[in-house]
Amino acid sequence: MNQSFKALVVEETEDGQFKRSIREWNIDKLPKHEVLVQVHFSSLNYKDALSATGNKGVTKQYPHIPGIDAAGIVEESSDDRFEKGDKVIVTSYDLGQNTPGGFGQYIRVPGDWVVPLPVGLSLFESMALGTAGLTAAIGVHHLKHNNVEPDDGPVLVTGATGGVGTMAISILAKLGYQVTAATGKTERESFLKSLGASSVIHRDKVQDQSGQPLLSARWAGGIDTVGGLMLDTVLRQTKQGGTVACCGNVLGHELHTSVYPFILRGVNLAGIDSGYSPMELRKKLWKRLASSWKPAHLKKISQSCSLEELNQKIDNILEGKQVGRTVVDLNV
Structure with missing residues (x-):
């Protein structure tokens, strides 16, 4: 699919510095995994901020698209468990670390990383949780x-x-x-x-x-x-x-x-190892988060921002100024 999309890209300069910018990225440059997802929402985590500032313990190769969380709609799938139009959640594993992540409008990931969005959660709410x-x-x-x-x-x-x-x-x-x-x-x-x-x-x-x-x-x-x-x-x-x-x-x-x-x-x-917790446990807990464990104050806990506003939010989390959750809206 020769199509470009908008993403927050982190690049390493010749003098060893790292710069962040909103730019176009081509879908063909994504890894050749089974499931292509159009990302509607992501969220900001401390690990994202480390990746966005060049922490080689998190991300080894640049240029790179951070974002360890993503929620969206399946665009293509060679995995029989998913089909076009499915609403899904992808969190952790290698997403946003060395695999292009949720701060771009598309991701392509292994089917084993993908969780169907449970009944009771919207895509936005799933990333308020993340x-x-x-x-x-x-x-x-x-x-x-x-x-x-x-x-x-x-x-x-x-x-x-x-x-x-x-x-x-x-x-x-x-x-x-x-x-x-x-x-x-x-x-x-x-x-x-x-x-x-x-x-x-x-x-x-x-x-x-x-x-x-x-x-x-x-x-x-x-x-x-x-x-x-x-x-x-x-x-x-x-x-x-x-x-x-x-x-x-x-x-x-x-x-x-x-x-x-x-x-x-x-x-x-x-x-607590949320990065590689078993899929069976993930699905069980996401279902609980959509029902009996769903926080009563998701809107109070979370704030939303666009990709263009994300740079300042990254600085805030590194300075210990973030309170609650920041949801990144890829639709704007």
């Missing part, structure tokens, strides 16, 4: 799988104003959990409570440097999005049999802790 929503849902799944229930006590969500944090609060609150939100942006307390947080605490109160192997038990469980000392502290504060699901490393990729939370309180530490 990888952040799926990541939060996997965290909630781990809590439920390990029998952490609303009656067991408060659940802590760290990095509460970020994409995963806001989604986790919204899902947990809808399921009846008492949620404590930890954030460095306590001026956002009213926003977090409007999503369902029962209380908001400053993140410094969840960073204990005393070195004590155990602390007073406060949390039935937690969803940690930042890692480092905060994750260590949450583990030491978790109640008997509790579960902490983790997915981030903003405060550091190393975890210094002791065995005591695990051998004296039976605490579970569950990792």
Whole structure:
């Protein structure tokens, strides 16, 4: 298909700098995978911002189109599971990293990456959720799988104003959990409570440097999005049999802790890998996100922008200024 489309393209200059621009890209330059999707919406994630600024740990070759999330309509498919006109979601795997991603009006991906849009979600809503929503849902799944229930006590969500944090609060609150939100942006307390947080605490109160192997038990469980000392502290504060699901490393990729939370309180530490989570789990959780787990405040959590407005949004997320989710509208 010799047709061009609009995309945010990141290029590496001769002096090793990276520049972003909106330009035309040809469909024939997309990888020769099975499913061609016309992208209607994407979303902005921290990994997208890294790719857009030349992080070779995320994207090895440039020029490149970032965007690890995409939702749209199948244009062509050699995979019998999909046909022209199907509404679909594609998140994570290699999309937007080394495979041209959702910041372009078309993607071509393997059929094994594609999830049918479940009944109960619009294309826009699926990207208001995006990888952040799926990541939060996997965290909630781990809590439920390990029998952490609303009656067991408060659940802590760290990095509460970020994409995963806001989604986790919204899902947990809808399921009846008492949620404590930890954030460095306590001026956002009213926003977090409007999503369902029962209380908001400053993140410094969840960073204990005393070195004590155990602390007073406060949390039935937690969803940690930042890692480092905060994750260590949450583990030491978790109640008997509790579960902490983790997915981030903003405060550091190393975890210094002791065995005591695990051998004296039976605490579970569950990792969240939304990038390569099994398709069976993905489909199950997307169906829940379209129904009983669907956040009640998707519009409040999300804001939309055009490709032309995306440059500033990328700068904002790198500077820690983004709150909630940014949906990229490829239709304008």
